[in-house]
Amino acid sequence: MEIKKICVLGAGLMGHGIAQVCAQGGFEVTLEDIKEEFLQKGLDRIKKFLDGSVARGKTTQEEAEAVLGRITTATSLEEAAGDADLVMEAIVENMEIKKETFRQLDKICPEHTIFATNTSYQSVTEIATATNRPDRFMGMHWFNPPQVMRGIEVVKTERTSPETVAIITSLCQQLGKEPAICHDSPGFIANRLLQAWRTEGLRLYDENVASFQDIDKALKTAYGFRMGPFELADLAGMDVVMAGNETMYNELRSDVFKPPRCLVMKFRAGELGRKTGKGFYEYK
Ligand SMILES: NC(=O)c1ccc[n+]([C@@H]2O[C@H](COP(=O)([O-])OP(=O)(O)OC[C@H]3O[C@@H](n4cnc5c(N)ncnc54)[C@H](O)[C@@H]3O)[C@@H](O)[C@H]2O)c1
Structure with a gap:
């Protein structure tokens, strides 16, 4: 056809x-x-x-x-x-x-x-x-x-x-x-992989391993990523990231996708990222 x-x-x-x-x-x-x-x-x-x-x-x-x-x-x-x-x-x-x-x-x-x-x-x-x-x-x-x-x-x-x-x-x-x-599988290929590394990045911050700025910096300077997990979460919006995490967590029953605490708190505070002027970073 x-x-x-x-x-x-x-x-x-x-x-x-x-x-x-x-x-x-x-x-x-x-x-x-x-x-x-x-x-x-x-x-x-x-x-x-x-x-x-x-x-x-x-x-x-x-x-x-x-x-x-x-x-x-x-x-x-x-x-x-x-x-x-x-x-x-x-x-x-x-x-x-x-x-x-x-x-x-x-x-x-x-x-x-x-x-x-x-x-x-x-x-x-x-x-x-x-x-x-x-x-x-x-x-x-x-x-x-x-x-x-x-x-x-x-x-x-x-x-x-x-x-x-x-x-x-x-x-x-x-x-x-x-x-x-x-x-057909939750998150298909690209979103499942993206969600996994972004979630682990946010978890590093929950564990106080480093500041969110340094986590972003490490990934960009070490591996040439264009954005780190926090910049990317701010771009997509905490509401969108939360919905993705929750769907993957429930569907795949895997703790890999369990929403990190810092994400939940930003979401509840309404600090959704670029779209609200403040997420992990501030935007003018
Ligand atoms: N935003 C992204 O980065 C992205 C990437 C890949 C896939 N998607 C998917 O693409 C779809 C659309 O996302 P978006 O970001 O463009 O959303 P959006 O909110 O920017 O646009 C959705 C549009 O659909 C219209 N709409 C709502 N109900 C409708 C209906 N019953 N009939 C016709 N139009 C209707 C809305 O008026 C709106 O203009 C979603 O399923 C989303 O998951 C989004």
Whole structure:
């Protein structure tokens, strides 16, 4: 099956970037969100990114306009996904909302349409149960920002067909991305590894082995990491990090992911990181 029309659900941090990458790849894209203002915000972010690319000579004005011209928007699922070959979901990280959305899509979309979820921590296998097409359902886990990060995890369940995996893997390559194929498992590959080393870094601080600044410094200067665990927690937000730790801890029943005390305290104090101006570090 050839993918021509792509529908992206959710125009937020991930969805707007995914829609842009698909349009840059030459696909017709419909971006859907629950409110017109969220769609406008997503489109504004895409325009800003493209303007920057034109200014830096990475793309031409004509190409930027052509990319924008391939993106349409909608606030109804019927309008957005009714004739899509692929629906990529990047809405709020909530199991019930994701399942309800796919339940509706299953009725709206043609039989051949493939469904992909960008969930970070929820079970792809469970989301797929909301549909009657588990063979055409999988995870496509993009990284932030989608326009820049090269990797995509292609997540298959026990029931995803080899044909669906092949179509999505080939699409990733067409979009200039590097697919890494894995089975459905909490945190997939990259987030599970990231969560493990970040948690251990925070635990060093709980144990008073070093200041958080020195823990960040050691990792960056010793191994060339671009950020240490505390800088990374501030960037992602304590609420997001906590949710990740708790999901992995409960799902995998492993103390490796037990939320460290310093994380719990920052979360409870509302010092969430960059987004609140203060996390482990302070931001002006
Ligand atoms: N933020 C990241 O770094 C990152 C990385 C990889 C994957 N993800 C995953 O991508 C998904 C989206 O995350 P995000 O960071 O872009 O969130 P976000 O909050 O920035 O955007 C979510 C968007 O979905 C919209 N939305 C909510 N319910 C909807 C519905 N029923 N139908 C259509 N739109 C709806 C919201 O209005 C919002 O615009 C989540 O599942 C998240 O776990 C996030």
